[in-house]
Amino acid sequence: MSDTPAAPQLDVKRWWPAPMLPESDGRQLTLLFVLVVLCMLASLSVIGALAAGRAAQGWKAQLVGSATVVVRATDKESADAAAARAAETLAGVKGVTEARALERDKAEALVKPFLGPDPLPPDLPVPRLVAVELDKKAPAGAAALQAALKAAGVDATVDDHSLWTRQIMSAGALADWVATGLFAMIVAAAAALIAFATRQGLATRQELVTVLHLAGATDAFIARQFQARFARMAFFAGFWGGTLAAVGAAALKLYDRGQTIAALLPLEWTDLFAPLPCPFTAALIAAVAARLTAEGALRRMT
Amino acid sequence: MSRNPDTSQAEGALQSAETAPVVAFEGVSMRYGREPEVLKDVGFSLPRGSFHFLMGASGSGKSTLLKLIYLAEQASRGRVELFGRDVAQVKPKDRPFLRRRIGVVFQEFRLLEHLSAFDNAALALRVLGQKPTSYRQDVAELLSWVGLSHRMHAMPQALSGGEKQRLAIARAVIHRPDILLADEPTGNVDFAMSLRILRLFSELNRMGATVLIASHDEEMVARSGKPVLHLENGRLTRYEGVSRSGSTPPPAPEAEADEEAGL
Ligand SMILES: Nc1ncnc2c1ncn2[C@@H]1O[C@H](COP(=O)(O)OP(=O)(O)O)[C@@H](O)[C@H]1O
Ligand SMILES: [Mg+2]
Numbered sequence: 001m002s003d004t005p006a007a008p009q010l011d012v013k014r015w016w017p018a019p020m021l022p023e024s025d026g027r028q029l030t031l032l033f034v035l036v037v038l039c040m041l042a043s044l045s046v047i048g049a050l051a052a053g054r055a056a057q058g059w060k061a062q063l064v065g066s067a068t069v070v071v072r073a074t075d076k077e078s079a080d081a082a083a084a085r086a087a088e089t090l091a092g093v094k095g096v097t098e099a100r101a102l103e104r105d106k107a108e109a110l111v112k113p114f115l116g117p118d119p120l121p122p123d124l125p126v127p128r129l130v131a132v133e134l135d136k137k138a139p140a141g142a143a144a145l146q147a148a149l150k151a152a153g154v155d156a157t158v159d160d161h162s163l164w165t166r167q168i169m170s171a172g173a174l175a176d177w178v179a180t181g182l183f184a185m186i187v188a189a190a191a192a193l194i195a196f197a198t199r200q201g202l203a204t205r206q207e208l209v210t211v212l213h214l215a216g217a218t219d220a221f222i223a224r225q226f227q228a229r230f231a232r233m234a235f236f237a238g239f240w241g242g243t244l245a246a247v248g249a250a251a252l253k254l255y256d257r258g259q260t261i262a263a264l265l266p267l268e269w270t271d272l273f274a275p276l277p278c279p280f281t282a283a284l285i286a287a288v289a290a291r292l293t294a295e296g297a298l299r300r301m302t
Numbered sequence: 303m304s305r306n307p308d309t310s311q312a313e314g315a316l317q318s319a320e321t322a323p324v325v326a327f328e329g330v331s332m333r334y335g336r337e338p339e340v341l342k343d344v345g346f347s348l349p350r351g352s353f354h355f356l357m358g359a360s361g362s363g364k365s366t367l368l369k370l371i372y373l374a375e376q377a378s379r380g381r382v383e384l385f386g387r388d389v390a391q392v393k394p395k396d397r398p399f400l401r402r403r404i405g406v407v408f409q410e411f412r413l414l415e416h417l418s419a420f421d422n423a424a425l426a427l428r429v430l431g432q433k434p435t436s437y438r439q440d441v442a443e444l445l446s447w448v449g450l451s452h453r454m455h456a457m458p459q460a461l462s463g464g465e466k467q468r469l470a471i472a473r474a475v476i477h478r479p480d481i482l483l484a485d486e487p488t489g490n491v492d493f494a495m496s497l498r499i500l501r502l503f504s505e506l507n508r509m510g511a512t513v514l515i516a517s518h519d520e521e522m523v524a525r526s527g528k529p530v531l532h533l534e535n536g537r538l539t540r541y542e543g544v545s546r547s548g549s550t551p552p553p554a555p556e557a558e559a560d561e562e563a564g565l
Contacts, residue, residue, distance in 0.1 A: 017424065017434055022416035211412050214372060216477075217429040218395070218404030299394070 008226050019295030020212070020225045021205065026173050032237055035190065039234075041246075042067055042186040043275035049179030051265035052273060056172030057159040058266065063161040064170065065218070069149070071156045082154050083128035089152040090132055098133040129154075187285060189263075193196020194234070194289040198226050202297050209301065223294035231287040232263050238282030242275030312386055322386035324481055324512040325345035330380035332366055334377055340366045341397040342536045346499070348481075348514060353507045356516040356525045358533030364516040367408055367533065368483045372406045384479070390425070402430065404477035407487045411470040411515075419445065419469050420454045426469070426477040441469055441476060447502065448472050463490035473498060482506055484515045486523060497520050 074174045075077035083101035090099035108126055112177045134140055142160035149156045202209060212222050261267075326347040333339045340363045348354060356364050369375040370382050373389060379518035382389045384400055392400060405426070413422050421428075423445055445454050448468040458466060459473040467490045482503065486531060500522060507513045514531075517523055523530060533539035 016429060017421050018416075018417055022430070208414060209413070210374075211414060211425075213398070214374060214401060214406060215426045215429045216398045218398045221429060221431075231426065 010140040010294070014227045019229070021201070021208070021229050028233070030058045032233060034193060035234055035237035036244070038186050038190045038193070038236045039275075039278055040244045041191075041241075042068045042183055043139055043242045043245030045179050045186065045279050046274045047245060047271050048265065049176060049268070050271045051170065052179065054266050054268070055264060056168055056175065059168045060165055061136070063165045065073070065134055065136050067132040067134060067140075067142065067145060067158060067160040068098075068250050069145065069156050069158050070134060071128045071130055071154060073127075078123065079128045082156075083130055085152060086149055086156055087130045089148050089154065090145060093140050093144060095133050095135045095138050095144065096132055099132050100133075102129040102131055104128070123297045134160075142250075144174060157160045168249055190234070191284065191289040192280070193287075194230050194286045195293040197288045198230065198293040198299055201226060201229075201279045202294060202301075209298070213301075219295055219298040222298055225290050227287045228293040229281040230290040234286030235279045235283040238279035241282070242278035245275050245278075248270040274299075323383070324350050324352075324385060325383075325514070326345075326383040326386075327367075328381040328383075329368065329381055330377045332363075332370060333378050334375075340536050340554055341370075341377075343380070344536075344538045345380075346531060347408075347537055348512050350512055351507065351510055352514070353526075353528045355528055355530045355531050356514055356520060356533065357520075357523065357528070358516075358519070362533040363536040364533055367483050368406070368485055368514070368516055371481065372404050372424075372483055379407065384509055401490075401541075402426070402477065403480040405474035405477065405482045405511075407467075407470050407474045407484035409484075409485035410465050411458075413466060413473070414467060415458050419461065419465075420456050422458065422469055423472045424478055425473055430477065437476075440563055443525040444472050444476055448499075464492070464495060467491055468495070468499070471502065474504070475511075478506070478509070478511070480511060482513045483510045483546070484513075484517075486516055486518070488517065488519050493521075497525075500526055 039232045069086060069090065071079060071083040073082060077085070080101075087099040087101040090096055097120075104126065105130065132145065142162065144159045145157075145160070149158070209222060247266060250269075250272055252261060253269075256262055330341060330344045331339050332341040344367065353499055358364050359546050366375065366531045369385070370377055373384075376390065385403070387400075389400070413426070417425075420441060424434075424437055427441070442451070442454065445451055448471060450465060450468055450472065453461060453469075456465075458469070461469060467487060471484070472485055474484065484503070487503075488499055491499065494520065496519065503513050503515065504526075530540070531538060
């Protein structure tokens with residue numbers, strides 16, 4: 001085997017063409033840094049939007065899944081008796097899984113903040129509460145509950161939390177809009193930055209551009225060099241920006257241990273994978289921005 | 303001369319289609335911005351496969367004339383034709399395809415400093431989208447032909463003036479252009495090398511390239527025996543010599559009318 005003379009070494013790297021654009025210099029490092037930061041912010045905005053969406057969904061599920069009925073005493077019936085009857089009636093309504101009359105002290109606890117800490121006079125007509133658990137899939141509407149109670153002759157008011165649900169949903173939608181807006185602004189900033197860098201690159205590489213033109217290069221060919229350069233850089237920045245965002249979110253989750261922040265932004269471990277497409281998205285945005293800018297600028301050059 | 307005028311006209315049309323001059327200038331003037339004219343009413347044509355020298359003192363407009371041919375500048379007045387097409391009518395997006403048929407050795411070389419000698423020489427092929435595997439052999443061969451086989455992977459900064467010049471020449475001819483323009487291509491090399499370069503140009507010329515070389519190397523020009531275009535203060539003053547291949551160079555501008563009348 002060792003008889004055969006060694007094949008002449010071919011140094012592939014030496015023969016492989018160097019990039020048409022000179023390798024990056026100091027200025028590119030600044031650009032890279034800003035791109036990493038932008039990618040990190042974009043990733044965080046996505047992670048934040050996911051968590052905020054989950055929070056809104058969670059709150060909504062809690063509210064939609066239940067209703068509260070306030071039952072008042074009538075001439076014929078004590079509050080307790082009315083509440084018991086209301087619970088019975090409501091339990092039979094379609095879309096209700098459970099209806100339970102709360103004890104007097106529960107009701108008192110609810111009115112206490114308004115009436116002060118002193119014991120309430122026992123004859124005070126404190127209304128009773130009936131907590132209703134609704135079928136999550138097909139919850140009974142407030143109107144249906146009200147109608148059932150009226151038919152049973154109970155003086156009661158149904159609160160299906162729809163006011164709160166609406167507010168939470170609109171807050172959730174607002175959060176979505178804010179996150180989308182932030183994301184769009186970060187994308188626009190990144191694209192503008194790449195456009196700026198491309199224009200800068202074309203200006204400082206005037207001689208290279210001229211020589212390429214004279215060698216018969218099309219504008220598209222020259223633009224492709226910039227496109228490839230910035231797409232590669234953005235991919236790299238997207239990788240590190242996304243990684244930093246994921247690591248940051250993980251650190252937050254671990255440090256917080258599901259306490260304070262978790263209530264507002266319930267992060268899941270799966271959210272940390274949201275930055276996975278970041279390198280590709282960043283590369284795509286950079287490619288498009290560089291290509292369009294370069295082609296526009298070159299058209300004006302000759 | 304006694305031919306039927308119809309026939310000669312038909313022949314003339316045929317001739318213009320197939321053997322239209324590769325380069326034709328008609329009343330061309332050129333000025334940079336608001337400066338005075340650098341070229342004044344220049345007219346000449348280079349038939350396909352011809353070999354000319356362009357001579358003239360420094361500042362007489364040689365480089366400017368070449369720039370008009372390789373589409374780096376546009377004439378302020380007059381008409382420049384390449385391959386029978388008026389260059390003023392060529393759309394910007396078609397210019398690259400015209401330029402690919404032209405090889406240029408720039409007076410100041412214009413090598414790309416971040417590319418090796420090999421990559422510089424391969425430039426015109428890379429611009430065409432050719433792959434390294436397909437051009438490697440050709441480029442290596444050409445570089446050894448100009449005596450740079452040992453410098454293939456050197457960066458331009460590391461090359462001597464003569465080496466840069468030879469590299470610039472290699473880069474200009476690698477894609478076998480139809481027109482080869484060289485601006486003082488033997489300014490930085492010794493006599494032996496300048497003869498070698500001249501031989502390369504003649505070789506390309508024999509393969510069909512139309513060659514125009516700006517030079518003030520009297521000795522080399524005389525030795526070549528090629529026809530000369532003479533520029534003096536932006537005017538074409540003389541048009542001398544007959545190429546050895548026997549193809550008559552186009553008449554000097556002053557003589558053009560007379561000769562045509564003589565036909
Ligand atoms: N880019 C330019 N801008 C302004 N003037 C120029 C430029 N290039 C050349 N010139 C002027 O045009 C004249 C002819 O120059 P050039 O064509 O380079 O002559 P040559 O090559 O024969 O030395 C000179 O007077 C020169 O100063
Ligand atoms: Mg010159």
